Amino acid sequence: MPSTYTKRMEQMHALVRGEMTPESLASALNVESNRLAAYPRFVRNHVFDMLEKHFGCLHDLLGDRVWKELCQTYFTQVPCQDYDLNLAAEHFPEFILQDEIEQKHGLSVFHAELCQLEWEEYVVFKTKVHWPDKKCATPVLHPAVSIFEFTHTAGSFLLAWRQGQAGQKDAQSMMAAPKSERVMVLQHPRTCMSRTYVANAELLLAFKVVHDGLTLAQMCDASRLSEKEMLQVLFAAQDKGLIVLPRDWGVA
């Protein structure tokens, strides 16, 4: 390509990446700087909007000032290379793990786990899940469950925050007295939407007995539950989308 075309497009690139100000480029192009300024604003805002969309809980926890600084630094350091705009947010969980970022903004493992979890919900939402056969003869375990062993109660916090039942104070106490938890994220087979669960004993039991391919009698033996109790556990897990039971096992 001729050098003038290349030069102009390189200048526009520098403009939208924030490496050149609209004012300095406007005079070179003989255009109005306020019009030129629209382009970098839009490009930046697309990324900021995506970060907000995917990490709304983390934003709320960190407050606007820290959040804006993080977004701006992320935009500069980690440009998006994918045509799916959602993936502009993909590297944010790793980004906040950097020592420099963590120290500067006072981030903790709790924040990192929360961020990882919020992103996983999108990954799971987008995943093409290949079920073996939902009209199964034996119980089937969800083929694509993401399981996290968190050192902090980031999953409990996220779920409570969504209900309007947790805020910064709760996060402070969770950070002060960390408790581990296991969190599952899966795409619900009925709604096809992401669901997040803090795994309790019943959910883990359902996971294990179905994973191990046990018969109902073997499940009862292994768990020392009555058939009725075992079925209750299984139906609850099915309702959550973790397993699918054969049709003739009935419904809860």
Added chain:
Amino acid sequence: MDWAALKESKFGVGLRRPHFDAILEQHRGVDFVEILPENFMGFGGRIEDVLKRVKARFPIVAHGVSLSLAGLDPLNQTYLNNLKTFVETLESPWFSDHLSASSGHGIEYHDLLPFPYTHEAVGYIGDRIKKVQDVISRPFLIENPSTYVVLPGEMPEIEFLCTLLDKAECGLLLDVNNIFVNSQNHGFDPYAYIDAIPAQRVLQMHLAGHDDQGEFLIDTHGAPVCAEVFKLYAYALKHCGPVWTLLEWDNNIPALDVLLAENQKVRKWAAEVDDA
């Protein structure tokens, strides 16, 4: 390419998340839907499920934003290959993208940047369009851009567009709102612009709302279509003949009944042109 054989009058809306469920129930006056491949390609889950159900009900046309025809990077082969498979699966009668740059140095802007209208750019972009058409064996339309600045070049936008259509042998998605926005922003006659368009190449039109920033207009797709744009649309229809008309509404997305009412308005304007 026998462009005339593809000309047909249809009216459609964009498939947007807030309407995923509603549009399958409520779709009076909607002949087709337009989708952004970027929002659907490679998705499983709800997105894939909705797309399947929508495809069973409506013709779908794909309108991309990532070819970056005016950009300096080589064409993104992964994107092109994915797009090829995708438009074939959709049975999209044609596909379209914008006359602009949307990436550079491997970085996606997710926005559409202007470029200089020069003779060399005609050759450069024309060759890229031909490569795209070679990969995706379906008719390809370029969309006239909306811009807030005109970079120093050698010809006006309309001359560039017509020369490029000739060189690239592609079709045109005529965005009527973009013509209006640019005519206001850069001071040209939008009717003369339409007069110069090679009518047979226009298979689709876009209508949208814009935002008046005082000093210039921004193509926000976040408001109803204004009266001037409707008048321009009627004029463009007279000039171009039957096309698929798509109502774009991507920001401040209203309830589906508002969108459908606006689509009915589009149909009414088109019917008046037919009656005249």
